[in-house]
Amino acid sequence: MSRTVDLRSDTVTMPTERMRRAMVEADLGDDVYREDPTVRRLEEECAELLGHEAALFVPTGTMGNQISIHLLTRPGDEVLIEGSGHSYDWELSGMAVVSGVQPRVLVGDHGVFNPADVEEALAERSSIQSRVSLVIIENTHSMAGGRVWPRDTMAEIQRLARARGAALHLDGARLFNAAVAGGTTVADLAAGFDTVMVSFSKGLCAPLGSVLAGSTSLIEEARRTRKLLGGGMRQVGVVAAAGRVAIAQMVERLGEDHDNARRLARGLTELDGIELAHGHCDTNIVAIDVAGCAATAEEIRDRLGEQGVACLKTGPSVLRLVTHRDVDAADIDFAIRAARKVLAGC
Numbered sequence: 420m421s422r423t424v425d426l427r428s429d430t431v432t433m434p435t436e437r438m439r440r441a442m443v444e445a446d447l448g449d450d451v452y453r454e455d456p457t458v459r460r461l462e463e464e465c466a467e468l469l470g471h472e473a474a475l476f477v478p479t480g481t482m483g484n485q486i487s488i489h490l491l492t493r494p495g496d497e498v499l500i501e502g503s504g505h506s507y508d509w510e511l512s513g514m515a516v517v518s519g520v521q522p523r524v525l526v527g528d529h530g531v532f533n534p535a536d537v538e539e540a541l542a543e544r545s546s547i548q549s550r551v552s553l554v555i556i557e558n559t560h561s562m563a564g565g566r567v568w569p570r571d572t573m574a575e576i577q578r579l580a581r582a583r584g585a586a587l588h589l590d591g592a593r594l595f596n597a598a599v600a601g602g603t604t605v606a607d608l609a610a611g612f613d614t615v616m617v618s619f620s621k622g623l624c625a626p627l628g629s630v631l632a633g634s635t636s637l638i639e640e641a642r643r644t645r646k647l648l649g650g651g652m653r654q655v656g657v658v659a660a661a662g663r664v665a666i667a668q669m670v671e672r673l674g675e676d677h678d679n680a681r682r683l684a685r686g687l688t689e690l691d692g693i694e695l696a697h698g699h700c701d702t703n704i705v706a707i708d709v710a711g712c713a714a715t716a717e718e719i720r721d722r723l724g725e726q727g728v729a730c731l732k733t734g735p736s737v738l739r740l741v742t743h744r745d746v747d748a749a750d751i752d753f754a755i756r757a758a759r760k761v762l763a764g765c
């Protein structure tokens with residue numbers, strides 16, 4: 420069988436043997452009646468891990484983000500978000516459809532807001548202008564090459580939002596990557612936000628599932644909104660069990676993905692015409708700009724695919740390659756050799 424190294428996303432990871440076993444053995448109940456002990460344990464563990472009062476299991480990160488937007492805004496409000504942010508660009512205009520709000524988009528510095536722009540966007544508005552009631556930060560920032568937010572900038576944005584009475588949501592689909600890369604805890608990175616979403620189904624390898632954490636009262640409301648969106652689930656401990664394994668056993672190893680990403684970034688940027696699209700590789704996402712190559716991003720992606728390396732085109736000249744548990748250093752070297760071959764043939 421020919422080899423395929425799938426670097427499209429960390430969501431392609433398969434559940435581990437321990438996850439599969441935990442899923443089979445999970446204690447179950449009807450979670451809409453709050454009778455699923457495995458879900459309850461996962462929610463308690465996540466609340467504690469994230470330093471918030473309560474947490475709610477949701478099937479997807481998208482649902483977690485959209486519930487938060489629904490809770491923290493009123494129809495007609497605006498949501499401050501970075502221009503390539505997931506909740507803006509990759510959730511089918513969900514904030515407009517589900518919550519009747521519109522994004523106020525800021526172009527960040529590789530995913531990170533400039534505090535001066537935030538201050539201007541949050542400045543006092545007249546009575547015939549819409550309110551900016553929510554600020555969303557994405558850490559790590561997926562479309563900015565898995566960038567980890569600088570702590571000082573995050574604190575400054577939090578201060579500005581608080582001063583203007585705006586709420587704060589953290590899209591932490593890859594917050595565990597940010598914590599491992601920064602040598603800190605997810606609780607540390609989740610402090611100062613009203614709500615925080617983290618995912619188990621990316622680098623942590625669970626088949627699905629995320630949680631939304633916040634105050635007890637917000638999470639009570641979130642439970643209602645989840646039901647409204649069709650996310651009330653029954654014996655869902657069968658998947659929450661994999662989430663428990665994810666947070667207990669899969670976090671520390673993310674450092675290996677980061678090492679492999681750096682190895683890949685080094686190997687690719689040694690090739691003529693390739694640069695890092697965002698000038699850095701902080702975590703497990705390698706975004707390369709191929710504008711300097713003779714072939715287009717589409718052609719390079721397709722030829723890499725023919726060589727057994729799958730990646731995504733995420734911008735006119737940008738390709739994204741994501742490392743994860745199901746690829747090792749030898750796979751990374753295979754991908755670098757494939758890229759060398761593809762570029763030599765252009």
Ligand SMILES: Cc1ncc(COP(=O)(O)O)c(C=O)c1O
Binds near residue numbers: 478481
């Ligand atoms: C930063 C970020 N937020 C949210 C999501 C949505 O997660 P899901 O695919 O579980 O809906 C993703 C998905 O990749 C993501 O990268």
